[in-house]
Amino acid sequence: NAGVMQNPRHLVRRRGQEARLRCSPMKGHSHVYWYRQLPEEGLKFMVYLQKENIIDESGMPKERFSAEFPKEGPSILRIQQVVRGDSAAYFCASSPSGIVETQYFGPGTRLLVL
Amino acid sequence: KQEVTQIPAALSVPEGENLVLNCSFTDSAIYNLQWFRQDPGKGLTSLLLIQSSQREQTSGRLNASLDKSSGRSTLYIAASQPGDSATYLCAAFYGNNRLAFGKGNQVVVIP
Numbered sequence A: 001n002a003g004v005m006q007n008p009r010h011l012v013r014r015r016g017q018e019a020r021l022r023c024s025p026m027k028g029h030s031h032v033y034w035y036r037q038l039p040e041e042g043l044k045f046m047v048y049l050q051k052e053n054i055i056d057e058s059g060m061p062k063e064r065f066s067a068e069f070p071k072e073g074p075s076i077l078r079i080q081q082v083v084r085g086d087s088a089a090y091f092c093a094s095s096p097s098g099i100v101e102t103q104y105f106g107p108g109t110r111l112l113v114l
Numbered sequence B: 001k002q003e004v005t006q007i008p009a010a011l012s013v014p015e016g017e018n019l020v021l022n023c024s025f026t027d028s029a030i031y032n033l034q035w036f037r038q039d040p041g042k043g044l045t046s047l048l049l050i051q052s053s054q055r056e057q058t059s060g061r062l063n064a065s066l067d068k069s070s071g072r073s074t075l076y077i078a079a080s081q082p083g084d085s086a087t088y089l090c091a092a093f094y095g096n097n098r099l100a101f102g103k104g105n106q107v108v109v110i111p
Helices: none
Strands: A005-007 A010-011 A019-024 A033-039 A043-050 A051-057 A063-067 A073-077 A088-095 A109-113 B004-007 B010-016 B020-025 B033-036 B046-049 B057-058 B060-068 B071-075 B086-093 B099-101 B106-111
Touching: A005 A088, A010 A019, A019 A088, A019 A109, A019 B010, A033 A073, A043 A063, A043 B099, A073 A088, B004 B086, B020 B033, B020 B086, B020 B106, B033 B060, B033 B071, B046 B057, B046 B060, B071 B086, B099 B106
Parallel strands: A010 A109, B010 B106
Antiparallel strands: A005 A019, A019 A073, A033 A043, A033 A088, A043 A051, A063 A073, A088 A109, B004 B020, B020 B071, B033 B046, B033 B086, B057 B060, B060 B071, B086 B099, B086 B106
8 A cells, every 4th residue: 555645856946937747645545645845944834635525724824826626637736936935845744534633644745936 | 922942952861861852832721732743854753742631641751741831841752763863853832823933953873
């Protein structure tokens, strides 16, 4: 049973470009969480999604960031018009339905904005 | 505000010594507290989860304690090994939709 998969593992973008980060949850998991880890900081919650629904996006910046988890395919975290401050590691986690504290984390995507 | 703090940020110990890592949280109304291990360039691996009704959890050389009244948790790693070198994160769960993480304790075990 494959774990949580994220791709790409590393992503380099120039300021103003778009970044699309993908997350495939563990098999049978319908809940996905995105966290951001800035340099020298802890992981900060961004958004919680179930299939086709955003449950809680209170940790996600209002501008330029969006997330989706379609009925088919991976969850996508999209960052438009990236700035240098977006450089960070973005982690995705998944959980069985309703068990928020049991989260399985992916390896993360390291985004570098030049 | 639900803040989680880990001190020290980094520490080094000789192989064979016991490791003691501290985590404090400002809001004592936690449901549970979890310790994770993070290796460079990799994801997080859950080590131990302590429910609010428990005082401690043990797994092999690892033991984690929880004191809700003082807002503290401690992770003990007995007889440390070089393979224990990693960053250890504690995360509190408050019954909402996320885990609240500390910044981590970066550990180096010197052979």
